[in-house]
Amino acid sequence: MAIAGNLSNEQAIQAYKNAVIARTLDIKIISAQRQGIIGFHVPAQGQEMIQIAIAMMADNDDLIFAYYRDLALYIQRGVPLSLIFDQMLGNSNDLQKGRQMPDHFSFKEFNFSSVQSPVGSHLPLTVGAAYARRYTKKKGIVITTFGDGATSTSDFHAALHMASVFNLPVLFICENNGWAISVPTSKQTKAEIYKKGTAYGIPGKRVDGNDLIASLAGLQEAFDYVRAGKGPYLVEALTYRMGPHSTSDDPKKYRVDEITDGSENDPIRRLENLMLKMGVIDSSFIQSTKASAKEEVDKMLEERMSIPPPESSSIFDDVYEEPSWIQEEERRDSDGSD
Numbered sequence: 001m002a003i004a005g006n007l008s009n010e011q012a013i014q015a016y017k018n019a020v021i022a023r024t025l026d027i028k029i030i031s032a033q034r035q036g037i038i039g040f041h042v043p044a045q046g047q048e049m050i051q052i053a054i055a056m057m058a059d060n061d062d063l064i065f066a067y068y069r070d071l072a073l074y075i076q077r078g079v080p081l082s083l084i085f086d087q088m089l090g091n092s093n094d095l096q097k098g099r100q101m102p103d104h105f106s107f108k109e110f111n112f113s114s115v116q117s118p119v120g121s122h123l124p125l126t127v128g129a130a131y132a133r134r135y136t137k138k139k140g141i142v143i144t145t146f147g148d149g150a151t152s153t154s155d156f157h158a159a160l161h162m163a164s165v166f167n168l169p170v171l172f173i174c175e176n177n178g179w180a181i182s183v184p185t186s187k188q189t190k191a192e193i194y195k196k197g198t199a200y201g202i203p204g205k206r207v208d209g210n211d212l213i214a215s216l217a218g219l220q221e222a223f224d225y226v227r228a229g230k231g232p233y234l235v236e237a238l239t240y241r242m243g244p245h246s247t248s249d250d251p252k253k254y255r256v257d258e259i260t261d262g263s264e265n266d267p268i269r270r271l272e273n274l275m276l277k278m279g280v281i282d283s284s285f286i287q288s289t290k291a292s293a294k295e296e297v298d299k300m301l302e303e304r305m306s307i308p309p310p311e312s313s314s315i316f317d318d319v320y321e322e323p324s325w326i327q328e329e330e331r332r333d334s335d336g337s338d
């Protein structure tokens, strides 16, 4: 049975479960941040559907340069909750050895490059990676996500220009959540974002990023185009940032939330309502999915909190392939030995 197009009931159910896990995880991280357990968080609430659609469309060979607000993308692509928590906590199991800010993930095994903090700075890197892929004849395209604010940076324009000139396999996906911290999209750009590629010869498309089916349908054309070797493509997914920009922000100072957790226009609720209407799920399924997501997330944080922080001497690892004598000396000094 299919929900719509090529989307089977099983795929829709899996997508729904992952969206619920992402939302539950997000809420848990905010609460942990308020308790001083995690230092910082950039919530992804409200943007889950487009992120899940991207992960569903991407192949394992595709390299993804995600941005800092893509929790559901990681989950749908199979990154375990344990690794996500390890990074958020910066414990000794963290792949980055506790050196990065929370949310600045780097999951090489899942073909994710590392998240950059300066807005838009990963976009030229994405283009470079696509160039390298073609040069080394590696399989897969390169996909990148970014916010509406990022489309007003010079890096965005440099990246689009170079990707187009070299006809590179890059799929640019803007998650237009309506805000760049406290600045609404209408105030920070005069152009329609999906048209910003026109000057560079890049086709663009706008999709409803809060609707899984519409996101998948819109992305299909973009993926087909890039995979066919026709060059880059720009997708603008209209979505909404539910809640604050980050745990350091208070949106009550500048706006009233238009979509709230569990309201009728919440993207998760929209998928839920569609599946209920089609008889794919029932209310007890919804209850049990939410309860088991909460249990899983709660248990996982508890477990990962018991992992000790990295050894302080690990700060000297990975700096050079062969440590220099200065580093060796510093390592000895830091140990208190000589």
Ligand SMILES: Cc1ncc(C[n+]2csc(CCOP(=O)(O)OP(=O)(O)O)c2C)c(N)n1
Residues within 6 Å of the ligand: 069, 117, 118, 119, 146, 147, 148, 149, 150, 151, 177, 179, 180, 181, 241, 245
């Ligand atoms: C180059 C740069 N300028 C400013 C900032 C501060 N900053 C962090 S996120 C952000 C807003 C970005 O908005 P958008 O691209 O729409 O992404 P969103 O956070 O809404 O998902 C700003 C201005 C930064 N990190 N980097």
Ligand SMILES: [Mg+2]
Residues within 6 Å of the ligand: 147, 148, 149, 175, 176, 177, 178, 179, 180, 181
């Ligand atoms: Mg934004």
